[in-house]
Amino acid sequence: MCIFFVWGFLALFLSLATFSFALDNGLMRTPPMGWLAWERFRCDIDCKNDPKNCISENLFRDMADRLAEDGWKELGYVYINIDDCWSSMERDSQGRLQADPTRFPGGIPKLARYIHDRGLKLGIYGDLGTHTCGGYPGTTLDKIKVDAETFAEWGVDMLKLDGCYSNATEQEKGYPLMSAALNATGRPIGYSCSWPAYQGGLPPNVNYSLLGDICNLWRNYGDIEDSWASVLGIVDWFMTHQDILQPAAGPGKWNDPDMLVIGNFGLSVEQSRSQMALWAIMAAPLFMSTDLRTLSSEARAILQNKAVIGINQDPMGVQGGRLLKESSGIEVFWRPLSDSASTLVFFSRRTDMPYRYTTSLGKLNYTAGVYKVYDVFLQKTMPMLKDSTEFTVSVNPSGVVMWYLIPKAGVWEEGARYPDPRHRSRVTL
């Protein structure tokens, strides 16, 4: 038995095509991509005993080297983002934040230069409140201006503003104030707001249209952990509330289900593909939080899959979602892409064996016609499909089959082996 959730994608597409109310800094027209320290490296400040993994300038330099030298940068992974525990426990004599002098002896400006010299961007972490979640100095309302100016002077390109140790009233004042203060510096600084996550992620406490005006991305929900249960919990919450979340996203303004934990210890290869596929469906920011120095070749292949990245980065920027939930445990996700392309993800919640799922494009709401199909993880063009033709996909437990589809009359980029919406010239269908 199928339960269909049919939403007004057409109406949404038309409204997004006509208007864009995103934060007016011109940044992040597609979901930002890069590396973020938190999930993998947390608040490890023990550089004496754990010098390779502690939060220090060496860790960020190492990761910048990897992004620049191992093919990540070319794929769009350009942000190197510091999270909590980077600062000294005290502000300096002028009341400015300062990096911990033993772990960041060159200070943030020197690290920013190192990162910029490699064609990358630097993100930093702050917290609207008396303290960061890890207990470091926070940004109270009176410090917003000076902290924005400090970050801009240092050459920071993105700020994640967390919300520990502040109340709802302070957040309502502080998040818009920081947005204005960052704009006033004149330096383009992407702005990631944790505000909705502290207010339950849903209206009426969360005003998504305001968030779209003041932030480039925002955390809606709790922290990801290195486990499949954590990934599933996030996916469930985002899909349960997709009708609210999906219209909030668009070029320059993104829902953020949190970091990719692919490459760590908690996900199997199947589950890693599932996280990547579902983050692409959600038009989610792609911040890896893993040790790029020791990444397995399987994890690298998933994170560097050009088709899934191209789908995530589709320029139309419409977030997709769950189309249906079968009683068999198979779920189908769909996202519309530019130039009449789309992506389908068949996802299995089963825990027994590969499941053979039979359907047709017509049953999945596709309009009549013939479609070209590319299997994203097999990296293979499949036989063309008529909307009425029944087909069967075999989906592994906790795994996905992910397809990129275009109407037969369309072309994906001339001569390329994989469909990449970023590089596909406009086509008349």
Ligand code: GLA
């Ligand atoms: C909160 C955030 C996390 C991380 C930690 C740092 O929990 O949601 O992403 O930044 O704080 O302490």
